[in-house]
Structures are given as C-alpha cells and as structure tokens.
C-alpha cells in the first residue's frame with residue numbers, strides 16, 4: 001500500500017507544515033491526505049491552501065473552512081475575528097483573479113469525508129464529520145462511544161481536537177507516548193486522531209501528524225520555528241495574542 005502521511009489542523013501555520021512535509025518525505029511518505037482546518041488562527045492561510053491544492057491527495061472540509069465559507073457560527077468573538085481576517089486574505093488582490101477564484105473554488109468543493117476501503121477519513125467525528133468533537137474523555141461516555149463507533153467500519157482517522165491518540169471501541173484512549181508512537185493494526189475498530197500540525201494542544205508544541213502504511217500507524221512530532229510564526233502573528237492586529245502564545249505552550 002502507498003505510504004500515507006495523514007495531516008490535520010494546519011491552521012495557517014506554513015512553518016509547521018513545511019517542517020512536517022520535510023520530515024514525512026525523509027520517512028518515505030508517498031502521499032499526503034489532509035483532514036481539514038488548513039486555515040484559521042494562523043498568519044499564512046493562502047500559502048497553506050496553495051500547498052494543499054498542489055500537494056495533497058485530498059483535503060477535507062474542516063469547521064474553519066466551513067466558517068470562512070459560510071460564516072463563523074458558534075465561534076467565540078476572538079476566534080471569529082481571526083476567521084474574518086482569514087476570509088479577507090482570499091479576496092486581497094495580490095494574485096490574478098483566476099488564481100483567487102481557483103482557491104475559493106477549492107475551498108468550496110472540499111469533501112466532508114472520504115472512504116478508502118475500510119479506512120475512513122473525517123475532520124471531527126464519524127457520525128458528524130465536520131463539527132462533532134471526539135474527545136479522549138468520551139471513553140467515559142458509553143452512549144456517545146457506541147453512537148460514534150456505529151459509524152466506524154474498521155479504521156477512522158480524525159483530527160479537530162488537536163490531541164493525538166488511538167481510541168478503541170472497548171473504551172480505551174491510548175496516547176502516542178503510551179504506544180511508543182506506534183499502533184499495529186489488528187481486527188479492532190479504532191478512531192485514530194493524528195493531532196494538529198499547526199496548533200498542537202497536548203502540551204507538546206511540536207507539529208503532530210501520522211504515517212500509515214496499511215499495517216501500522218506511526219505518530220510523528222516535528223520541531224519547527226515557533227518564534228518565527230509568533231512574530232509574524234504579532235504584526236497582525238486581528239489575530240489575538242493568545243493564539244500566538246498557545247503555539248509556544250502547545251495548549
């Protein structure tokens with residue numbers, strides 16, 4: 001099987017994305033698939049979308065793409081401010097109108113989910129692809145667990161929470177560090193969260209993604225120049241300061 005890099009939640013962080021691509025290619029990755037939230041929060045939405053258009057096999061619709069396209073419903077005022085700034089970047093006349101139209105069209109045509117045999121790819125959750133969160137603590141909620149796993153055939157890859165790990169149907173959430181960063185596929189149904197490239201929230205500020213070769217999943221963390229991204233964000237008034245600070249903390 002093709003060796004896949006599965007990336008998610010890039011959030012306009014081109015420095016993190018470039019570091020991940022470099023790492024993945026040095027690890028033998030042949031194809032990139034993206035689970036959404038290419039944009040939102042960070043300073044380089046256009047650059048990240050252009051990488052997605054040119055390099056990724058597919059990109060799913062994340063809730064941040066949805067918010068840029070259709071309005072920031074359910075976002076807090078500061079997150080909404082970042083969404084409004086992001087949307088404007090797609091309309092600034094710095095490229096030809098053809099290029100701008102192609103980008104906007106790309107966002108408008110992103111799929112909600114993709115199935116590849118018994119492997120499914122979603123942004124948030126198998127039963128509500130774009131918006132529902134599957135949190136590690138949901139293993140304590142049997143009803144939710146059952147509801148979600150009812151939509152899993154064998155393996156589902158997701159993102160959205162920015163917290164990597166493997167959730168099993170039996171109600172375990174196994175952190176990458178507990179798995180020594182490797183999960184070998186067996187009969188068990190799992191939901192594998194690949195973490196976030198551009199805004200990790202598990203206390204580790206390195207970019208997170210996963211490599212999948214059909215037999216095992218490997219969790220990867222990649223260092224990138226966080227300070228450079230923070231400095232770029234500090235020059236953009238409409239990207240609230242806490243968004244830069246959380247990159248440093250990985251929270």
Ligand SMILES: [Fe+2]
Pocket residue numbers: 009037062160161162
């Ligand atoms: Fe996200």
